[in-house]
Amino acid sequence: MNIVTYQPSMLLAILPECLLVLLAAMILVADLVFPRDQRSAFGWLTACGFILVALMAVLFSRPGETPEFIFGGMLRHDWASFTFRLIFLLGASVTALFASDEPTDRRFGEFYFLMVIATLGMSLMASSANLIMLFLAIETTSLPLYILAGFRILDQKSVEAGIKYMLYGAMTSAVMLYGFSLLWGFTGTASLYEIARQFQVMDRASLLLGGAVLLVLVGFGFKISAVPFHFWAPDVYEGAPTPVAGFLSTASKAAGFAVLVRVLLAVFPAATPFWAVVVGLLAAGSMLVGNILAMSQRNIKRLLAYSSIAQAGYILVGLAAHSPLGTAGTVYYLASYLVTNLAAFGIVWLVGREVGSDDLDAYAGLGKRNPTVALAMLIALLSLGGIPPLSGFFGKLLVFGAAVQAGVQGESWLIALAFVGVLTSVVGLYYYLNVMKTLYRPGVDEHSLRVSSAWRVALLVCVAGMLFLGTIFTPMFQLAVAATGGWF
Structure with a gap:
């Protein structure tokens, strides 16, 4: 009989998750105590809680040089x-501050x-090393997001958004779960790293791997809103x-x-030539469709949605390169994109x-009404477009550079993929510049916008992040390189 013993290091490894559970409980208690007119207090409490959890993670939950499996290999x-x-x-934490004045x-x-x-x-999700744990983590993330998307129950568009998100998410989760079941059936194990070892010794592994890769990519493609799972x-x-x-x-x-x-990287290393091509096709489709459809949008949220699809394509370029530089570029790009797009949506x-x-016309005259807010939006759009010296420039440089590097080493199609990325980045600059032009176009209303302290702090963090990165x-970049080593 195997008895699992919990070492102190194991508990420290999941300390942030334990603190998040505690934070959730504190919020429910605060909901009973705080006056109903103190809306911003919840934003500050949640944001400070997230920051405290991050500090505790840095102080006590940093991993060692060797990756460690905990809880029986589940994490x-x-x-x-x-x-x-x-x-x-x-x-x-930034989202909590932006939402502190959100009518709910x-x-x-x-x-x-x-x-x-x-x-x-x-x-x-990021820590899962087991199919069962991975699926539970995905659903733990998805179910609250379905509810949050439709949280404005008196707004028909919000309710519709929540229902659509739930229905599409359930469908793609079912396909992904079928792929997981095939992996378990083929190998007899749910451990991601054991599955990879089993596939290396199986006959006809290429056929089984190809089918499993495609099914799993359906679920993950939905999560990252990559074409054709972007709808x-x-x-x-x-x-x-x-x-x-x-x-x-x-x-x-x-x-x-x-x-x-x-x-x-962990489950399908034997099928790298196959999934690299599939990921490359997803990247090319996302870059083309996202940028082309964004050009005709007049609603700023839909424009940013198609921009998000295009950005997913750029990030996939780094993954398609299947190299340490490419995966490090993926991590760096995601950190850059986080602060950039949060700033844009905060201003929206x-x-x-x-x-x-x-509507895009609502932004006319913003440069005169609130010059600081308009400047922050300008910085965010330039970063999304990959203009130096902002964070988006280095993100694109890393993923495109990784594709070119892999192309020079023998996979020439990756050079073509990088070329598509550069061309679509130029297309993206067109609609970003169109928004920038609107910001400084004369507007009808010249009254200044009311800005809360929580919103101001959140935007300052995002702008500082773009400039810092x-x-x-x-x-x-060093943290991204270290993260790359942790996947293998």
Whole structure:
């Protein structure tokens, strides 16, 4: 009989997850204590809680040089999970501040409770080393996000967004779960790393691997809104509360990529030539479709939704390169994209609240009404376009550079993929510049926008992150390189 003993190091490895459970409980208690007119207090409590969890993770939960399997191999404590955990906590804390003035029909506690549970699920997704644990973590993340997308129950668009997100998510989860069941049936184990070892000694492994890869990619492609699994994103982003849309487009997408990279590298190393081509096709389709359809959008949230699809394509370029530089570029790009897109959606939320419209024309005159807010939006759009010295430039440089490097070493199709990425980046600059032009175009209303202290702090963190990652390159890149080693 095997008796599992819990070492102190094992408990420290999951300390952030334990603290997130405690934070969720504190929010429910605070919902009974705080006055109903103290809406911003929940935002500050949740954001400070996330920051405290991140600090405790840095102090006590840093992994060692050798990856460690804990809880019977269900979780893997390594630099990849540690890095993504910090990314999720940063994104959740900023979102909590942006949402502090979000009208939620006075259900503030439930709103932030669901956000904490979703963040807990993302953290477990990045750490999962077992198919069962992975699926439970994905559902722990997905179910709260379905509810958050439709949280404005008096808004028809929000309810529609929640229903669409749930239906599409359930369908793709079913396909992904079927792929998981095939992996377990082929190998007799649910451990990701044991599955890889089993496939290396099996006959006709290529056929089995190819089918399993395609089924698993359906679920992960939905999570990262890659073409052709992107169709839900524009409608859900438009209808969901704007802070939730920003959270979906950044932290949730990062969680999808964390799982996608781990599964492809850990479970399917024998099928790398096959899945690299499939990922390359997904990248090319996402870059082309996302950028082309974004050009005709007049609703700013739908424009950012198609931009998010295109950004997923750029990130997939680094994964398609299947090299240490490519995976490090993927991590770096995700960190850059997190602070950039959260800033953009935060400003969209502010303008939508004040003006009552998400139409592009609502941004006319913003440069005169609030020069600081307009400048922050300008910086975010330039970063999304990959203009130096902002963080988006280094993200694109790393993933495209990895593709070119792999192409020079023999896989010439990756050079063509990088070329497509550069061309579509130029296309993306067109609609980003169109928004920038609107910001400084004369507008009808010249009254200044009301900005809360929580919103101001969140935007400052995002802008500082874009400038920091774009000028001080080394610290985040070293963390990304360490995360790359943790996947293998």
